[in-house]
Amino acid sequence: AQSVAQPEDQVNVAEGNPLTVKCTYSVSGNPYLFWYVQYPNRGLQFLLKYITGDNLVKGSYGFEAEFNKSQTSFHLKKPSALVSDSALYFCAVTYDYKLSFGAGTTVTVRA
Amino acid sequence: DSGVTQTPKHLITATGQRVTLRCSPRSGDLSVYWYQQSLDQGLQFLIQYYNGEERAKGNILERFSAQQFPDLHSELNLSSLELGDSALYFCASSVGGGVYEQYFGPGTRLTVT
Numbered sequence: 001a002q003s004v005a006q007p008e009d010q011v012n013v014a015e016g017n018p019l020t021v022k023c024t025y026s027v028s029g030n031p032y033l034f035w036y037v038q039y040p041n042r043g044l045q046f047l048l049k050y051i052t053g054d055n056l057v058k059g060s061y062g063f064e065a066e067f068n069k070s071q072t073s074f075h076l077k078k079p080s081a082l083v084s085d086s087a088l089y090f091c092a093v094t095y096d097y098k099l100s101f102g103a104g105t106t107v108t109v110r111a
Numbered sequence: 112d113s114g115v116t117q118t119p120k121h122l123i124t125a126t127g128q129r130v131t132l133r134c135s136p137r138s139g140d141l142s143v144y145w146y147q148q149s150l151d152q153g154l155q156f157l158i159q160y161y162n163g164e165e166r167a168k169g170n171i172l173e174r175f176s177a178q179q180f181p182d183l184h185s186e187l188n189l190s191s192l193e194l195g196d197s198a199l200y201f202c203a204s205s206v207g208g209g210v211y212e213q214y215f216g217p218g219t220r221l222t223v224t
Binding site: 032034036042043044045046049051090094096097098099100101103104 | 113115144153154156159161166167169201203208210212213214215216217218
């Protein structure tokens, strides 16, 4: 089955420092990978996706993600984190019209 | 604001009851998805409709059913409710399936007492 894993339940960084949220995938064939963010008491918001092409994908709010086929990873990155980036982040993979989410990573950015 | 609307925002009901959750997709989107989010199960895909037809099924219980109407709004029906059905239920929509990003509504919080 197609799946993604987020190895870290929590990531804590200081404001202004780089932020990385890890995701690894297990799919047969070409993966379609997504990142979503969920703020407290809100629905999920789309950040970015990888379908094909450049391995570095740029998304909303200054986020980017690097697709690495050899390491089967799709890590989310932001060069300089903001306190407002504190939220729950989900990696997801789509197959057969279904979207399968990772368990989520809680990001806390301290001032 | 994603453009996806869900009603009601909150729902409190008793075990054994039946409820209906409603979703209106973004204008122009043909696909509607339903998800359940709970602390123990995480975010689980339930079912997808595309232009009125069921397209994909996930971990949806037999007590649950859904449909998409000609005007593209969708309803999720939950019956014989159990305490474990208490969760946040999200609807999402997209232009199509597969490679298209989904836009999520604010969710309906269901509490079964």
